[in-house]
Amino acid sequence: MTSDDEFPALVWFSQGDALAHLSRLDATAHVDGQACVLRECRERLQQAGFSSFSYMALETIGRRILRAYAMREMGNVRFTTVYLKSRLYETDPRLAALRESGLPVTWNLDELEVRSNSAEPRVRSLLSTLRAHAMHSGLILGLPAPRADLRVAVTLSAEASDTSWIDDRVMGTVLAASLTIGRTVQPFVEECARMARVVTLSDEQAAVLERLVKGLSDHEIAAETASSAHRVSQHVKMLQKSFNVENRAQLAYLAARWGWSRS
Template identity: 25%
Template sequence: MNTDNYFIWRRETEQHFQAINSTEQLKSLIQTLVVSLGFDSYAFLIQHPVPFTRPRIFLHSTYPKAWITRYEQKNYYAVDPVLVLCQQPGRGVEWSSDLFSAAGDLWKEAQEHGLNSGFSCSAMASNRAIGILSIASRQADKTQHLHTELEVKLHFLAELSLRSLQRFSDDTLMVLKNDFSQRELEILKWTAEGKTSAEISLILAISQHTVNFHQKNMQKRFNVSNKTQIACYAAAIGLI
């Protein structure tokens, strides 16, 4: 990869992202950039950090609709190795038969729908949501000898895409509105330290009733059943 050309590409790409003002423009821009890299289509999957057992997932994609429908029908989310490996932001994953060997018919069916080669890489948003950008080509072996270049460029594109969605306050990236008061954040931090309501009231010089009131309100906002979950979720999304 030519370093000088890369920095020119990076500067121009960032300017393109700064010029857009909506999610629809973002989708169009990603497709244009993917084509400029020599690929046909993309999928940008956003995985939220909570709930822990069944994280919320959103997908922006130009893959064939029939493939997206099939992927969801077969629940390939549960066996797709890309989604596991890309939990480490910045790590590039080149598609191959070996990669999907334990994923049942996923690779065979993807190829049947025209996804004959591809590459994936991810980035992490400030709220700890993971954005996994995958690009695909109808041409086999399209990614050969391009691992380093694609890893660097896709990581950057995923980062810019996440930042843009946050800038647009797009629902697909909003884990929770970050409008907690200073008092609520203080209570969250002490709750995460394992302090009881009575102990927090003494530390903050407020009534125990006030502590309980804020904790109950935060339980509703996080949609959880107890204060332990409040603290865990707050830590998971980078709130504390």
């Protein structure tokens, strides 16, 4: 498993990581058999016509992604990295359609270019990046998430220029394979998300965060902790980095959502 410290944080894992975690949870688990099942899932997806399969579990605040757990197998590392780091997801018409309907959405690049707001720079960047990686058509769907604060998105792409080949048979193959893969990696993703919530703070940082969650300003926090507003501000910036958020509001929201309390 590999991760970076940029925003949003991108954590790459393999199916081997997920299987090793299952083995640690249950020494009697038939890991070799599960590895075979996962390999068969990938083969069925490729036989159905898909060239890439992207599984991502996303920790979000609203529509803002804080951390993404992405599976390497059948994924396109370069595309996924650009997609997240350039925040192309914020204007992705495929995600918008998925949020609107809640159902699997088929897409092809030609239709996206006609129907999308091509005046938006990130939409143009998304379309050109898809084309550069030969992602001409595909399917996007959501899966059940292991935690209420996670969203799981599966995106499949193909070199075919239309979606007429994505019939009921192909859709059934995708759903079966995606659910099987999702069930296998879910315990590992859930553990990663749990560990990401383990934040070690100094007493001074804990005192600042405790009051920030209650809505106090820097000056009010400084008065209560016998510190200076400047020092409090520095602590807040460090806390934002520790919690992997961009601003004060996100920090307060996430700390409260995680049930953070001073031990």
